[in-house]
Amino acid sequence: MLELALKGTKRYYGWVTGLLLVAGIGVVFWLWQLQFGLGITGMSRSVSWGFYIAQFTFLVGVAAGGLMVVLPYYLHNYKAFGRITILGEFLAISALVMCLLFIMVDLGQPNRMLNVLFYPTPHSMLFWDMIVLNGYLFLNIIVGWNVLEAERNNVPPPKWLKPFIYLSIPWAVGIHTVTAYLYCGLPGRGFWMTAILAPRFLASAFAAGPAFLVLLCMLIRKVTRFDPGKEQIQTLGKIITYAIIINVFFFLCEVFVAMYSQIPEHMDHLTYLFAGLHGHDTLVPFMWAAQLLMVTAILLLINPNARKNEPVLAVACVMVFIGTWLDKGLGMISGGFVPDPLHHVIEYTPTIPELIITAGVWAVGFLVLTALFKIAIGVKEEVMGEMG
Amino acid sequence: MESSSRRRFLKVAGISALGAGSIGAKPVLNAFAATGGGHGEEKPVIKMVPNKDSLMGTRWAMVIDTRKLTSAGDLEPMIEACHKVHNVPEMENKNHEIKWIWEEEFKHAFPGKINRYIEDEAVSHKPFLVLCNHCENPPCVQACPTKATFQREDGIVMMDFHRCIGCRFCMAACPFGARSFNFRDPRPFIEEAELNKKFPTRCKGVVEKCNFCAERLAVGQMPACVEASKGAMTFGDLDDPESEVRKLIRENFTIRRKQNLGTMPSVYYIV
Numbered sequence: 147m148l149e150l151a152l153k154g155t156k157r158y159y160g161w162v163t164g165l166l167l168v169a170g171i172g173v174v175f176w177l178w179q180l181q182f183g184l185g186i187t188g189m190s191r192s193v194s195w196g197f198y199i200a201q202f203t204f205l206v207g208v209a210a211g212g213l214m215v216v217l218p219y220y221l222h223n224y225k226a227f228g229r230i231t232i233l234g235e236f237l238a239i240s241a242l243v244m245c246l247l248f249i250m251v252d253l254g255q256p257n258r259m260l261n262v263l264f265y266p267t268p269h270s271m272l273f274w275d276m277i278v279l280n281g282y283l284f285l286n287i288i289v290g291w292n293v294l295e296a297e298r299n300n301v302p303p304p305k306w307l308k309p310f311i312y313l314s315i316p317w318a319v320g321i322h323t324v325t326a327y328l329y330c331g332l333p334g335r336g337f338w339m340t341a342i343l344a345p346r347f348l349a350s351a352f353a354a355g356p357a358f359l360v361l362l363c364m365l366i367r368k369v370t371r372f373d374p375g376k377e378q379i380q381t382l383g384k385i386i387t388y389a390i391i392i393n394v395f396f397f398l399c400e401v402f403v404a405m406y407s408q409i410p411e412h413m414d415h416l417t418y419l420f421a422g423l424h425g426h427d428t429l430v431p432f433m434w435a436a437q438l439l440m441v442t443a444i445l446l447l448i449n450p451n452a453r454k455n456e457p458v459l460a461v462a463c464v465m466v467f468i469g470t471w472l473d474k475g476l477g478m479i480s481g482g483f484v485p486d487p488l489h490h491v492i493e494y495t496p497t498i499p500e501l502i503i504t505a506g507v508w509a510v511g512f513l514v515l516t517a518l519f520k521i522a523i524g525v526k527e528e529v530m531g532e533m534g
Numbered sequence: 535m536e537s538s539s540r541r542r543f544l545k546v547a548g549i550s551a552l553g554a555g556s557i558g559a560k561p562v563l564n565a566f567a568a569t570g571g572g573h574g575e576e577k578p579v580i581k582m583v584p585n586k587d588s589l590m591g592t593r594w595a596m597v598i599d600t601r602k603l604t605s606a607g608d609l610e611p612m613i614e615a616c617h618k619v620h621n622v623p624e625m626e627n628k629n630h631e632i633k634w635i636w637e638e639e640f641k642h643a644f645p646g647k648i649n650r651y652i653e654d655e656a657v658s659h660k661p662f663l664v665l666c667n668h669c670e671n672p673p674c675v676q677a678c679p680t681k682a683t684f685q686r687e688d689g690i691v692m693m694d695f696h697r698c699i700g701c702r703f704c705m706a707a708c709p710f711g712a713r714s715f716n717f718r719d720p721r722p723f724i725e726e727a728e729l730n731k732k733f734p735t736r737c738k739g740v741v742e743k744c745n746f747c748a749e750r751l752a753v754g755q756m757p758a759c760v761e762a763s764k765g766a767m768t769f770g771d772l773d774d775p776e777s778e779v780r781k782l783i784r785e786n787f788t789i790r791r792k793q794n795l796g797t798m799p800s801v802y803y804i805v
């Protein structure tokens with residue numbers, strides 16, 4: 147099936163070339179980072195994780211979000227999603243590729259990466275994260291590829307695939323839970339030390355992943371002969387509505403606990419993010435924008451008439467995606483490091499090279515996504531052609 | 535590059551061992567090689583093989599008498615002694631700063647213990663020495679995915695600079711800000727004349743921190759800061775009831791940093 151990714155229209159080649167270019171520039175800057183060290187980023191002794199790890203965290207969510215199409219189809223026999231499960235799985239694959247790349251560009255000594263395997267350390271959450279992420283990648287490749295191949299050949303998917311499919315459902319929950327455990331088990335970091343971190347991650351994942359999928363479905367309908375379907379998009383819309391409401395609710399629970407208890411270790415981070423601390427307030431507008439976007443999206447989505455209007459739904463999905471990205475991809479990591487454990491307020495802003503490398507990784511992810519979606523849609527079009 | 539720096543490291547270990555007398559050579563090498571070694575390593579617990587001069591203990595700890603240290607000038611010699619003997623570079627960019635032992639005001643060293651009525655008194659601007667606490671229950675060791683950060687059986691929390699992948703998970707895990715990351719090659723920032731050839735320099739992309747002068751204990755010397763402190767800092771074995779540190783803890787009121795987190799720091803402050 148791979149050949150389907152190789153032939154396409156001029157527009158397709160143009161898009162792929164563009165992505166290759168961005169990825170290529172990213173690689174050049176990454177080589178510079180390898181040569182100089184992580185000092186070309188904005189990270190510091192106090193804020194020792196920055197943009198890379200934040201993107202990683204957000205994208206684990208996008209990957210887990212694929213669950214929202216797989217689960218209704220396989221566990222609830224919701225037939226309509228049969229058309230688009232493959233899109234959910236392929237989205238997960240490309241998100242995971244980005245996750246692994248973000249971890250890699252964040253390492254100080256990437257050439258020693260395999261030490262994690264040579265010296266397996268079960269008491270380290272990073273060890274488990276590596277296992278669940280690679281496992282989930284593997285599961286999605288196996289399941290996605292075989293289901294699609296079966297569809298192409300007009301046969302039901304092989305029986306041996308079933309256990310993998312069922313396994314992939316709790317596994318999706320697992321990847322984001324373990325990713326939350328990276329943060330919420332650290333004794334000196336009050337912002338992350340909350341049992342609700344994993345549930346909160348999952349809620350935002352189940353909003354952001356499907357929101358992105360809705361936008362992709364609309365795009366696919368526009369540029370290809372394959373229509374993912376009105377019903378499918380609407381059902382995703384409902385899922386997003388629930389998830390984003392739960393996400394904001396969880397956040398408000400956090401705010402209450404921190405602000406009402408007034409324990410400084412918990413409160414100071416929120417104060418920093420939403421009001422600024424000791425005159426440091428770079429993130430304040432972004433954090434308010436995130437909340438504003440998510441709340442506006444809720445207001446749009448909660449009204450069935452508005453939600454059924456596809457352009458409105460599209461706007462709401464963009465808001466959900468950007469809102470959750472700001473919330474998690476920007477505030478969640480920095481917020482945990484500022485103030486630092488000694489209560490110094492040292493802010494973090496990514497540098498230009500750091501942003502370029504980040505863009506490069508996103509470009510690679512989009513390349514993978516483009517190729518995989520091209521293949522999936524190619525198969526769908528073939529099958530449609532045979533039937534029509 | 536990696537293998538040559540490792541060789542240099544081993545050579546350095548060998549040299550310091552030679553300094554300790556002929557029988558010393560092998561044991562010190564063993565102490566380092568136990569974790570720096572090949573991938574086939576089986577036992578994660580670091581077996582210590584002492585040489586005849588080694589200072590041995592089962593629970594190393596430090597007591598800092600802050601009554602004797604009242605100004606930044608009083609702390610300077612200790613900081614300098616440590617940073618010099620361990621080839622800690624002087625970075626020009628504050629973000630890239632590397633420090634093993636440094637001074638903090640009371641409110642930063644003991645953030646949970648702020649009391650604004652003490653603040654007005656002498657305490658508020660008095661500098662406190664802070665360093666890695668060599669926690670008995672160290673979250674940094676728990677977090678490290680490669681065991682590059684490990685705990686020896688004498689309680690010292692050590693770094694294997696050759697195994698560290700630079701993920702910085704340990705930095706997120708340490709509640710005391712004790713760890714520094716080499717954001718760039720540190721070697722150009724160590725003055726040639728100051729270089730201590732008996733201790734390894736680090737490469738970019740790895741984490742480092744205070745090692746309780748494990749390399750000095752191995753040859754029978756006290757930690758560099760303790761030696762430079764003119765009696766304000768004391769080092770010894772908590773498991774030995776007759777030790778100087780136990781005596782000080784018995785006879786004085788001491789506090790430790792962020793005790794409520796349960797990491798059980800081994801650095802005590804007499805206040």
Ligand code: SF4
Nearest residue numbers: 666667668669674708
């Ligand atoms: S002070 Fe920090 S680096 Fe040192 S042992 Fe404790 S947790 Fe680890």
Ligand code: SF4
Nearest residue numbers: 678698699701702704
């Ligand atoms: S940076 Fe090095 S020492 Fe720290 S957790 Fe990662 S591998 Fe371990």
